[in-house]
Amino acid sequence: MTYGVKVPISGFPEWLPSQRMIEQYVLDKIRSTFELYGFAPLETRAVESIDTLLSKGETSKEVYLLRRLQEDENSTKEDQLGLHFDLTVPFARFVTENHGKLQFPFRRYQIQKVWRGERPQEGRYREFLQADIDVVNRDTLPFHFDTEMPLVIGDAFRSLPIPKAVIQVNNRKVCEGFYRGLGLEDTAQVLRTVDKLDKIGPEKVAALLVETAGATDAQARLCLKLAEISTSDASFVDHVKALKVDDPLLDEGLDELRQVVEAANEHAPGLIRAELKIARGLDYYTGTVYETQLEGYERFGSICSGGRYENLASVGNTRFPGVGISIGVSRMLGLLFGRDALTVSRSVPTAVVIALPSEDERANCERIAAGLRRRGVPTEVAPTAAKFGKQIQFADRRGIPFVWFPGADGHSVKDIRSGEQVDADPQTWMPPADDLRPQIKGL
Template identity: 55%
Template sequence: MSKPTPLSGFPELLPAARTVEREVVATLSRTFELHGYANIETRAVEPLDRMAKGGEIDKELYVLRRLQAPDDSADDTGPDRQLGLHFDLTVPFARYVLEHAGHLEFPFRRYQIQPAWRGERPQEGRYRQFTQADIDIVGKDELPFHHDVEVMRVMVQALGSLPLPRLSFQVNNRKLIQGFYRGLGIADVTAAIRQIDKLDKLAPEAVAELLVENAGATREQAARCLELATIRVSDHTLVQRVQALGVDDELLSRGLVELSAVLEGCADAVRASDGRVTVEANLRIARGLDYYTGTVVEIFMEGYERLKSVGGGGRYDALASDGRTTYPGVGISFGLSRTLVPLISEGVLTGSRAVPSAVLVALADEESRLTSERVADSLRSRGIACEVAPSPQKYGRQIRYAERRGIPFVWFPATETGVSDQVRDIRSGDQVDADAATWTPPHADLRPTIVTTIDNPEENTQ
């Protein structure tokens, strides 16, 4: 077999880097589960007619078919129904809720950490196969607003416990901006939201022209829309700043109350993150998808703004419906691959070792392999990962073997009766008598950990 050619857009991590991803997944999962979110995993494929909506995303769908399937064999209702790999976790989750609603208790809290696929041009932070971490709460016919605050707070806590560059949650509310545009008298509110959503790509003057051309706004109304979009605050001054613009609308008032509640509800979690996470109202955040109906959020990573948002989500009141029952929800998606792969490739994050083993049990000779295996089994029985040296080389070579693999301890079984086993910390050179039935390495050495070059964010705020 010839040497394979790498496929761009399908990142594969080496063992030490995979340690980073696994530790992040484990940390997120623990936090989500502490808040009562159940883990689910949906199938990799969905019917094309459920995913394809005639928009830009249709160009990126990967279609799934049998190699030998005749072109005319597809049956839109049978086993050969046209399928595609899911491009996010929201579409399959909406289908999951509809399909299993009779077996779920509502409100249903779910977290899901899975790959998705998009056939877009590969570049930093954008891949053809990538992993996302999503949390959602879904209700049946109604879902009280306090769940918006809950989801936001949970994701702030989860991401605030990770060794990442500072993350900024930029929050807005669709009711607020819809009410503001309606109060101004703009004819096409939805079109106005779509134009404002382009502010991260276009200059304000260009967006103002689009508001006039595509949303029917006057130039004065367009200027007021841009004035609202400049507001960015993280405290109670939000209300005064918006009210000072002099626009009155009932929907605007409701959105302002909800957005203020999100900021207040996340304050404790932000403080507990020790500077790793900030949350602020940013009234230019719109998220162009029409199914968002209230809270919306985009997540950005400090120093990596070139990646654009690394997460986002919001409130959707009618994403899933079977015609009789509507399942409103609120959720946030965090791009694991989008965030971690650039950090790993730049050496900002790495694993403390490439193997799970904390101990290498040395091998004096082949005749004593059973003795070394018994030591290893004794350590494993108490949750200490270890491996036996592959061959009975000189102890110096076995120590160097452990060093290359990042294994911190080497265990030397006693070769004479009445003599104790010994264990060496190969980093310090300290070697002591030890009993495999009782010895335990320091907690920090039990399993691989994430090593980061990131300064403590709290120190950066001094």
């Protein structure tokens, strides 16, 4: 079968090799940070039952169904499977199925593809890679895990050559308690409406609050006043108190949010910002919620989000509350690739090419290459015994810094960037550390 040039399928990114190397570098940094905090790796299946996927919020329009081309006429709705749209729902299912084998609190990280039927646009895809961390416990989860999440993500982002990341944090108890203190009963509807603030603006949000949540104009104005509060320290507490709305749940949420902000400021000043308009769309969040923006890319929204959930997983009368946060790896990289904000020093891992004097010498050249590889030097042998000038051009076009010249009386290696050529022993030679692996750089 032959394939001609076809239009790419929208929303399913395929990175070039150089971009894929950047992605792998980013994943390695994220993974190592997660493991430094004691999170264990996990991978769940790509599919879940439709009932599982649709039980956790308003996601039915986003779910991709999985079925055979020749559908079984006896199949029922209970047999239907869908591709997971996030990693939290399958993680919760995994916990309920394996709780007898797990040690709690259970800390896991998960780096996998997910699928979501959204309209593709810059930085938003239908198939994308997420990197999640979650902590779950049996019955109750101490609040200090909520304060830990931003610290892990902050360390992961600081290990990468990307713009500064600011984690915006809120607590749904603050919002729900405030709305309850105002006398608004349908707090879930108010949350969903306020969550649209950045998309439709305050005037339309106020009108929707009156229309869909039964708010008066005065109540809608106070909801917007709360959403305007934004501080980099714990002063948000005083700003909320100044609105003179009282409710025990509001007080509890303010105290929890203060703990998150103060812990982050002690760990990394400037990492976090209390942003009281943040609500998060998914219905399973019950307390702390996080969203993260990159400086210079704010108009594209969050590239890392999550929160606390009390009721996502349960077995009988036993609940497994948790808190988690997810990095949208493909989303973040897509935005940075679109601005050429990440570069790699060469398009292949190879650090040195063994020049081939003639095809008769190929076996000897392969032995030299094998010796270098055993010592961790990425090496390949030139594809043909062309003139040495063309073999140097072959290396240069791919960004490979060194060419190795074998000889009966000794070997030499040439740095084709500077033109310097020196004698080299295949048993001991190593490239400079910065040339051993491709270097990833940001703007």
